[in-house]
Amino acid sequence: KVISFLAAVLHKKGTREDIENNMPEFLLRTMKKGSDCNPKKTFLIVAPLSVLYNWKDELDTWGYFKVSVLHGSKKDDDMSRIKQGKCEVALTTYEILRLYLDEFNSIEWSAVIVDEAHRIKNPKAQITQTMKSLRCSVRIGLTGTILQNNMKELWCVMDWAVPGLLGSRVHFKKKFSDPVEHGQRHTATKRELATGRKAMVKLARKMAGWFLRRTKALISDQLPKKEDRMVFCSLTEFQKAVYQAVLETDDVTLVLRAGEPCSCNSGRKRKNCCYKVNAHGETIKSLRFSYLMILQKVANHAALLQTDNASKLQEAHIKRVCNQVFSSFPDFVQLSKDAAFETISDPKYSGKMKVLQQLLNHFRKNKDKVLLFSFSTKLLDVLEQYCMASGLDYRRLDGNTKSEDRIRIVREFNSIQEINICLVSTMAGGLGLNFVGANVVILFDPTWNPANDLQAIDRAYRIGQHRAVKVFRLISLGTVEEMMYLRQVYKQ
Ligand SMILES: [Zn+2]
Known part of the structure; x- marks a missing residue:
């Protein structure tokens, strides 16, 4: 969506003309084209480092944009290119933005697009202050989880995007978040329930012009099937x-x-x-x-x-x-x-390993590609040793993987047939990454927060996926995990 929006406002045509327009200035001058009838526009995209190069990759895939990445050692060169209007899309991280805020503010941005905008959820946090002091009249936030804990977070993100839309924090609490939250308690009276619903409708009306909700249903015709299975494993x-x-x-x-x-x-x-x-x-x-x-x-x-x-x-x-x-x-x-x-690596020490071995053998014969998620890096170590011992061609992506390496790993995994497994850390690993090469997702350890698991599954189950996706969640029978799983179901 963002890329098609940028393509539209930058007048991209999807033809050779785009490439010609992107040629260096001196070449353009020799061709008689008076190419620039449109005033120069520059857009800023702020994203977590883990997905920064993914943005670059996707922009390069889908169009001919002049992109600068403001991160790493070449930062200063890129900054001056942008100031000279030689760049259409600038990519940077929250951290770089904070460190060089003044420089960023010396540029006239057409719009700022913030990925994972739920990071702006705490009014007192430094990140929120920084984002609010970035001068730009068009602010677009992208997030999959605008509400993580409470409605104050929603207020904070919206107040950054459209200042004043939902009133002051105190006003918002009194008019919206208190009534809604009280109405959701399971001890709520009928009156509280009614007041809560009314507040919710009013809030939805207020946000309607500014808030676009996009669910998977919208693209369901472009997505293949997904099977989601619980695999209950006995303890050894x-x-x-x-x-x-x-x-x-x-x-x-x-x-x-x-x-x-x-x-x-x-x-x-x-x-x-x-x-x-x-x-x-x-x-x-x-x-x-x-x-x-x-x-x-x-x-x-x-x-x-x-x-x-x-x-x-x-x-x-x-x-x-x-x-x-x-x-x-x-x-x-x-x-x-x-x-x-x-x-x-001896399966007698873990029931899940026993099950996993059988699953992996089956998938290997089937030529399926597996994303294997775990929360714990220690567990990833165990799984990695298992992959090594079984002679599997694998990749691994966790919090220690350098951001430049992430894209390479994803690309190799998606394109090389022999690599049939990638180990990914649920927390630090795959956010925003595009693992459409995988058609099997295994969650080795479920989490308390269903959003984490869904994020993991969505690495493979997304636009561009052509095969049916199979999800396996391994749960140890008769343990705290079963209880955690029930909570997840309840939350969802
Ligand atoms: Zn006592």
């Missing part, structure tokens, strides 16, 4: 034993029994009386969170417990749990010390 005997051992720790007992009446007969609940903290002084709240994470790790792969990149607090918990739990599994501890690889 080893995993079950570790999982059980975690459940039997004193800490988990403390959490599980927090709501029971206290043993001192005070009539209060245990968590508000004699059992507020464990033997190390840690609160039930922090324990609950840590142990959920620990159980989640075990559900995916027991080796994840021996982690080194957890936060400090969790690290302490995990270390203690490991010592406690793994003391009953000396073989595993010894093995993982001796040769990490054999241990962790």
Whole structure:
């Protein structure tokens, strides 16, 4: 949409003339064409670094635009090109914009287009201040998730795009967000429900001229079929034993029994009386969170417990749990010390790995191309070692992949038939990237936030995809993951 918009306002015709118009000035002068009857227009696109080069790629694919990327060492040259009006579309990141705001403001932009505009959701954040002080009268924001937590975020993004449209923050809270949010509580009275609905209709009317909602339904005739499957994987005997051992720790007992009446007969609940903290002084709240994470790790792969990149607090918990739990599994501890690889790639340590092996064998025979997502880089390490050992030609994309490399990896994956798997980190990996070469998406570990998983699936299921897409979500049976999955379904 953005590219077709730019093509229209820049008078692109999709013919040779576009190429000729893009020739260097001195060549144009020798051809008698008085090419520039239109005044020069320059557009600025601000995007996260992870997709910056993707924008460049798509612009080059779909039209003949004079594009400058304001990032990296050639930045100054590009800046002066833009100032001389030799560029039609400038691409930059939020960070560069913040650092060189004055320079950006010395250019007269025809419009600024901000990708992932939900980053402008917090009125106090630096990023919001920067975007608001960028001088440009036409502001276009693109986002797939304008509402992540509450309606204030919507206000903030809209107030950047069309200042004043929704009134002040206080006004918006009183007139719109409070009534709507109150009406959505499950304890809402009929009156609150009605007021909430009315406010919602009013808000929709106010935004109608400024807010375009585009859902997949609009392009459904251009998209192939999508099958979405849950694959419930049984824990292996080893995993079950570790999982059980975690459940039997004193800490988990403390959490599980927090709501029971206290043993001192005070009539209060245990968590508000004699059992507020464990033997190390840690609160039930922090324990609950840590142990959920620990159980989640075990559900995916027991080796994840021996982690080194957890936060400090969790690290302490995990270390203690490991010592406690793994003391009953000396073989595993010894093995993982001796040769990490054999241990962790052995399917007897993870039910999901067992299932995954079978799936991958099947897809390889079928010549399917697989995007394999995981949240944890440690898990990606395990999966990578598995791919190496099985002689698979694979690629990997995570938070450490350089932005210039991302496009290359995507292009290779999409075009080279022998590469049949790409490992991608759910969080840092694929945002905005175009993996239409893949027709299978496997989500190794589901997340609390359904938007993350959908983002992942949309890497492959998008315009340009010609094959039916199969999605597999691996869930460990009878674990916290099943509960998480139910929450996801509820949220969606
Ligand atoms: Zn008590």
